[in-house]
Amino acid sequence: MNGPEIHLDFAPELRLFVPAKRRQGRSAVVTDGSSTLGHVVESLGVPLTEVGRLLADGREVAVSHIPAAGESVEVRAVERPQQVPGAPLRFLLDVHLGTLARRLRLLGVDAAYESEDIGDPALAALSAREQRVMLSRDRGLLHRRELWAGAYVYSHRPQEQLRDVLGRFAPALAPWTRCTACNAPLRSADKDAVGERLEHGTRTTYEVFAECTACERVYWRGAHYADLEAIVDDAVREFGAGRVCPADRTG
Incomplete structure (x- = not known):
């Protein structure tokens, strides 16, 4: 210049x-x-x-x-909370943010995630096609013109990443309603209907189950429930005022 x-x-x-x-x-x-x-x-x-x-x-x-x-x-x-006009608030995360994606899904936030590196052009195109906010620590990706919307994730620590995204975009929270594996909604499941997919110990120990409407993964309040509940409770306490939908607490 x-x-x-x-x-x-x-x-x-x-x-x-x-x-x-x-x-x-x-x-x-x-x-x-x-x-x-x-x-x-x-x-x-x-x-x-x-x-x-x-x-x-x-x-x-x-x-x-x-x-x-x-x-x-x-x-x-950018001012916080940031307003994203024109579509329901949905996110797309790149290959490096898998833990953040799972935690957002745990809170009921629509968070698509690419588990493989499909390349910046494909990610930007997917963001535009599905009108999703691209979350990434890749600065080059966030410079792409095709993006519908995007945001830099400032920390490399999942707990801080979650607080950053929740504080910036203020999404509505609906804990325990979304599959952490594939992002689809969960539904209540009858124990007898899912029994064949459970280990014997699980069948005899637990009574309340949920099932993914897409990948059919089964959820229950297992050994990791307390850790997940702590993540949910902390997020709802700090960011959920007036933005939490009632949900069945199956983890």
């Missing part, structure tokens, strides 16, 4: 995306005089999925704004 010089100030949450020399407050950037502000921001490493309001000399502008020489631009992070 070799044109007008502008000054950019990124919100603290966004500074991890930019080169180290630009992380300490306002910095000068030379543009080419024709690129949009959105292009300039992306060229510095920040996915537009993470960008909220853009203020040029104090006035709000769109990503299509072409900055003029001397403008001082403030790049804010």
Whole structure:
């Protein structure tokens, strides 16, 4: 770029995306005089999925704004909770976020997950086709234009990832209603109907069962129930006020 010089100030949450020399407050950037502000921001490493309001000399502008020489631009992070218009709130997670996908499903959140690496173009196309918010730690993926919507997952720890997504998007929670293996809804199951798929000890110990409506996996309150219940209770306590649907507590 070799044109007008502008000054950019990124919100603290966004500074991890930019080169180290630009992380300490306002910095000068030379543009080419024709690129949009959105292009300039992306060229510095920040996915537009993470960008909220853009203020040029104090006035709000769109990503299509072409900055003029001397403008001082403030790049804010996306506001939380983030509104995603146009479709029921649904997610798509890449191959690296399997644990997060299972925890979202445990809470009844629609979270599709690709267990194999199908490539960024295919993921972006799937996001657009099914109108799902793409969740990823792959910054390159979040730069793709085909995405319907996307969000960077800031932590590598599943517990923090879950809090990040729930706090950012405020999805309605319906714990214990979705298959953690395939994402389809669960239904109550009669013990006699699913008995042939159970180990003898399970048949004699438990009475309450649920079954996936798609893959037919059977659920009951087994050995890991207490750990799962703790995840659910923590999420509902912090994020479920007014957003929890009653559900059958089969785990």
